[in-house]
Amino acid sequence: xxxxxxxxxxxxxxxxxxxxxxxxxxxxxxxxxxxxxxxxxxxxxxxxxxxxxxxxxxxxxxxxxxxxxxxxxxxxxxxxxxxxxxxxxxxxxxxxxxxxxxxxxxxxxxxxxxxxxxxxxxxxxxxxxxxxxxxxxxxxxxxxxxxxxxxxxxxxxxxxxxxxxxxxxxxxxxxxx
Numbered sequence: 001x002x003x004x005x006x007x008x009x010x011x012x013x014x015x016x017x018x019x020x021x022x023x024x025x026x027x028x029x030x031x032x033x034x035x036x037x038x039x040x041x042x043x044x045x046x047x048x049x050x051x052x053x054x055x056x057x058x059x060x061x062x063x064x065x066x067x068x069x070x071x072x073x074x075x076x077x078x079x080x081x082x083x084x085x086x087x088x089x090x091x092x093x094x095x096x097x098x099x100x101x102x103x104x105x106x107x108x109x110x111x112x113x114x115x116x117x118x119x120x121x122x123x124x125x126x127x128x129x130x131x132x133x134x135x136x137x138x139x140x141x142x143x144x145x146x147x148x149x150x151x152x153x154x155x156x157x158x159x160x161x162x163x164x165x166x167x168x169x170x171x172x173x174x175x176x177x
Contacts, residue, residue: 006096010141013089020079023059027052036146039080039176043073080176090174096141097121097170100134114167118159121166126156138173146176 004012014035021038024030030038030046047053050070057068066086076082084090098113099106101121105113113121122131135156139147158164158172 006092006099007137007141009092010089010096010138013083013087013092014141014143014146016087017079017083020060020083023056025059026055034145035143036176039083039146040078042077043079043082044077046079047073084174088174089176090170093138093173094166094170096137097134097166100130100137101166102130114165114170116166117162118164118166118169119162122159126159131156131159142173147173 017035017039021030021033021035024038024046027046030041033041047056053070053073057070057073060066060068068082072082072085076085080089094110094114098110101113101116102123105116105121119125122128122134125131126135135152139152155169155172158169161168
């Protein structure tokens with residue numbers, strides 16, 4: 001089996017998020033939410049009864065195959081946080097941005113990239129060719145409802161901020177809106 005590209009890994013995270021939402025299909029309120037609202041929904045409010053929690057756990061264990069327990073549903077406040085426990089979005093976004101960044105970062109250590117000033121990793125800031133390429137990759141991998149034009153403006157501002165490190169930008173993106 002071929003390895004996933006960094007953009008495919010980010011897109012897969014959102015496929016898993018959609019799967020978790022589908023696992024709540026018995027709850028009509030959840031099934032009507034857009035993906036961003038679902039991601040940030042409080043699990044305790046979305047699944048208020050033990051029966052709903054148990055039904056969700058059974059469904060999520062079958063697809064996408066997460067080994068959930070009732071404790072997970074109280075430990076993690078939102079569905080995004082729950083999914084991040086199994087597959088941290090920050091990791092996938094970090095890898096995607098690292099391969100799009102300026103030398104020497106694409107082939108270097110992830111820890112060095114995360115600590116790097118954004119201006120070093122993406123010279124030219126949000127208007128630079130490398131960031132524009134990275135932004136296009138993010139836009140293709142993240143559903144539009146989770147990576148809106150307004151949110152992209154906020155991310156671009158983080159890219160242009162002189163004091164920010166890559167960890168700041170990665171975290172900003174992985175917050176989802």
